[in-house]
Amino acid sequence: MKQYPMGDEYVTILKGISLDIDEGEFLSVLGPSGSGKSTLMNIIGCLDLPTSGEYILRGNVVLDLSEKALSHIRSKEVGFIFQNSQLLQRMDAMKNVELPLIYAGVRPKERHRRAEEMLCKVGLGDRMHHMPNQLSGGQQQRVAIARALVTHPSLLLADEPTGALDQTTGRQIMELFHELNGDGHTIIMITHDVNIARNARRVVNIIDGEMTEAEGEVTFA
Numbered sequence: 047m048k049q050y051p052m053g054d055e056y057v058t059i060l061k062g063i064s065l066d067i068d069e070g071e072f073l074s075v076l077g078p079s080g081s082g083k084s085t086l087m088n089i090i091g092c093l094d095l096p097t098s099g100e101y102i103l104r105g106n107v108v109l110d111l112s113e114k115a116l117s118h119i120r121s122k123e124v125g126f127i128f129q130n131s132q133l134l135q136r137m138d139a140m141k142n143v144e145l146p147l148i149y150a151g152v153r154p155k156e157r158h159r160r161a162e163e164m165l166c167k168v169g170l171g172d173r174m175h176h177m178p179n180q181l182s183g184g185q186q187q188r189v190a191i192a193r194a195l196v197t198h199p200s201l202l203l204a205d206e207p208t209g210a211l212d213q214t215t216g217r218q219i220m221e222l223f224h225e226l227n228g229d230g231h232t233i234i235m236i237t238h239d240v241n242i243a244r245n246a247r248r249v250v251n252i253i254d255g256e257m258t259e260a261e262g263e264v265t266f267a
């Protein structure tokens with residue numbers, strides 16, 4: 047369960063969430079605006095803790111982990127693609143992608159090599175030194191994806207990765223996700239778009255903080 051304090055009271059955002067995710071899965075969390083998707087993503091990615099209930103990540107009870115252990119998970123194990131790409135505006139594409147590697151203590155030469163490789167992978171080999179405001183929305187989103195992947199995280203968390211994109215660019219991003227999933231990355235993708243959700247092999251619905259597993263045809267209940 048997740049509650050937030052509001053004045054003298056608490057509002058309950060997540061309740062009745064029960065979810066097992068295996069390594070290598072491509073799961074999509076489908077639900078309307080305000081249903082608790084981003085809140086859930088923050089908990090899965092150890093950016094936030096549940097108010098009650100249990101979250102076990104690779105055998106670890108997350109509520110029992112130290113801040114050091116949590117920050118290790120956030121920087122090494124999980125790649126985040128946030129709802130709006132959240133690039134640093136003063137840095138070019140290359141530097142944005144290098145950032146997680148700086149935090150991880152990777153040497154400059156190796157950093158450049160890996161950032162370049164990842165930008166090429168998302169189709170931005172010819173835009174590496176553009177600043178975010180010189181890139182289209184879709185290109186910025188792809189920089190954010192490259193940044194999320196550059197540390198080779200085992201778990202990729204993507205919050206509305208195609209929310210701001212046209213259909214063609216959205217499809218390209220989905221192709222990239224399929225490729226990444228084929229390479230063994232676990233992907234949890236959050237969306238309110240049933241057509242995007244269909245890309246995942248498994249879909250769960252979240253409505254008003256409660257979760258139901260979609261069976262058979264995916265519908266927007």
Ligand SMILES: Nc1ncnc2c1ncn2[C@@H]1O[C@H](COP(=O)(O)OP(=O)(O)OP(=O)(O)O)[C@@H](O)[C@H]1O
Pocket residue numbers: 050051052057059077078079080081082083084085086129238
């Ligand atoms: N820090 C907070 N304090 C109080 N309420 C919050 C806080 N963060 C989120 N909420 C509430 O929790 C609910 C779920 O928010 P959340 O961001 O998880 O929704 P969402 O499903 O990601 O929506 P969207 O599709 O619009 O991004 C909302 O009603 C929101 O107002």
Ligand SMILES: [Mg+2]
Pocket residue numbers: 083084085129205
């Ligand atoms: Mg959200």
